[in-house]
Amino acid sequence: MKYPPEPFRIKTVEAISRTTEWERLSTIQDAGFNVFNIPAEKIYIDLLTDSGTSAMSDNQWAGMMIGDESYAGSKNYFRFEAMIHRIFGFKYVIPTHQGRVAENLLFSTILKAGAGQVIPNNNHFDTTRANVEYNGGIAEDLVVDIAKDTQALADFKGNIDLDKLERLVQKVGAENIPIGMLTITNNSGGGQPVSMENIRKTSELLHQHGIPFFIDACRFAENAYFIKKRESGYGEKNILEIANEMFSYADGCTMSAKKDGLVNMGGFFATNNKDLAEQITNRLILIEGFPTYGGLAGRDLEAIARGLEEVLHEDYLAYRISQVEELGDRLIAAGVPILRPTGGHAVYLDAKNFLPHVPQSQFPGIALTVALYTHAGIRAVEIGSLMFAHQDEKGNTHYPDLELVRLAIPRRVYTNSQMEYVAENIIELFQDRENIGGYEIEYEASVLRHFTARMKPLK
Numbered sequence: 001m002k003y004p005p006e007p008f009r010i011k012t013v014e015a016i017s018r019t020t021e022w023e024r025l026s027t028i029q030d031a032g033f034n035v036f037n038i039p040a041e042k043i044y045i046d047l048l049t050d051s052g053t054s055a056m057s058d059n060q061w062a063g064m065m066i067g068d069e070s071y072a073g074s075k076n077y078f079r080f081e082a083m084i085h086r087i088f089g090f091k092y093v094i095p096t097h098q099g100r101v102a103e104n105l106l107f108s109t110i111l112k113a114g115a116g117q118v119i120p121n122n123n124h125f126d127t128t129r130a131n132v133e134y135n136g137g138i139a140e141d142l143v144v145d146i147a148k149d150t151q152a153l154a155d156f157k158g159n160i161d162l163d164k165l166e167r168l169v170q171k172v173g174a175e176n177i178p179i180g181m182l183t184i185t186n187n188s189g190g191g192q193p194v195s196m197e198n199i200r201k202t203s204e205l206l207h208q209h210g211i212p213f214f215i216d217a218c219r220f221a222e223n224a225y226f227i228k229k230r231e232s233g234y235g236e237k238n239i240l241e242i243a244n245e246m247f248s249y250a251d252g253c254t255m256s257a258k259k260d261g262l263v264n265m266g267g268f269f270a271t272n273n274k275d276l277a278e279q280i281t282n283r284l285i286l287i288e289g290f291p292t293y294g295g296l297a298g299r300d301l302e303a304i305a306r307g308l309e310e311v312l313h314e315d316y317l318a319y320r321i322s323q324v325e326e327l328g329d330r331l332i333a334a335g336v337p338i339l340r341p342t343g344g345h346a347v348y349l350d351a352k353n354f355l356p357h358v359p360q361s362q363f364p365g366i367a368l369t370v371a372l373y374t375h376a377g378i379r380a381v382e383i384g385s386l387m388f389a390h391q392d393e394k395g396n397t398h399y400p401d402l403e404l405v406r407l408a409i410p411r412r413v414y415t416n417s418q419m420e421y422v423a424e425n426i427i428e429l430f431q432d433r434e435n436i437g438g439y440e441i442e443y444e445a446s447v448l449r450h451f452t453a454r455m456k457p458l459k
Helices: 021-030 058-064 075-088 099-110 126-134 162-172 196-208 220-230 239-248 274-287 298-310 314-333 364-376 416-431
Strands: 092-096 118-121 138-141 180-183 213-216 252-256 267-271 346-350 381-383 404-408 439-443 454-457
Touching: 021 364, 058 298, 075 092, 075 239, 075 267, 075 298, 092 099, 092 274, 099 126, 099 252, 099 267, 099 274, 118 162, 126 138, 162 196, 180 196, 196 213, 196 239, 220 239, 220 314, 267 274, 314 346, 314 416, 364 381, 364 404, 364 416, 364 439, 364 454
Parallel strands: 118 138, 118 180, 180 213, 213 252
Antiparallel strands: 092 267, 252 267, 346 404, 381 404, 439 454
């Protein structure tokens, strides 16, 4: 057997309904041709995101029954804190209700508006970039060049380019870089992993210049699994040992526990810097709540603690990564252009090559997400020009290097036969791709426009 079977059995099921193509056409029109605006009950297979969409285990649900809802000092917080100490090793742990709050707390604390400060990363994801820019910073993406070639095969296409990082430090000055970051795995770049060597060398370079190093840890366990399988010297280490080493090089991290925490809500900020932790705690109290609950119920803290333990299980990770790989392999075999190799949490369709007749100014990623929903009731998400294109001061539009549609697979939710359904319908769309046309914006917000934009098809 090429792919490992599921390391669990199904105990509770949720019914999902099929809609007709005419119903879907009406629904997507009402949604302004933006899949974010579609009611979830109108979706058959929902691959919009892997954030908060995991199926929790019986162990996690049992833990929720012992939730201590004390306002301060909940016993579940101390279990949550202990698990983060065990995996991540940071001294100060601050819970938040999700990852973007941890990002906002961090960047609103360390960035000074109008100071021209820069935050380097391999690739910032949408909320990270938005929080940097909203707080007056400049988000710089410094991923290795091979990451921009969707068909190139490499083990660690999520790596940051260390030469680019050094040049950036020399250009803007270390005093204007409050922190440097790495996102593991690299979501905007196809869910590609970052090597341990790259993590270590990034840490060394930043620390040589006196710059703190932080990790966006949303998918740390998936990244650790890739290191175990692909990087020399790690084949005999377990996932916890690899995670411990990854974070030993960092000064802190942000995390949405809605990914590798295997929960539906929650996140945290962690650091070794006492002064920074105190500043962020004071902000947390203002907007989220007391430091031992941070916007979460005690039962949620317990579920995160247990989820972080479960995500370290290698049989789970082997199944998880292989489910994504199997979907990618089916599409590759049919000639469908995807970002290769497949990443940890999603298959990324290469919308530029899928729809070469649709220019980036006409949002090929949106065209593909609309077609996929209309054709088969499958919801994916565009990671391309709607999400990342921007205008400079002269009014010139700058488009991203990659024009992708992400098929994010929720953890422990869909069966492999459902993934076959996804593959078959994408292949059908690819065979009829000439009939898919472009879109234009009818309404957009000033920040994170892809969440609420309304589109219309070009005639």
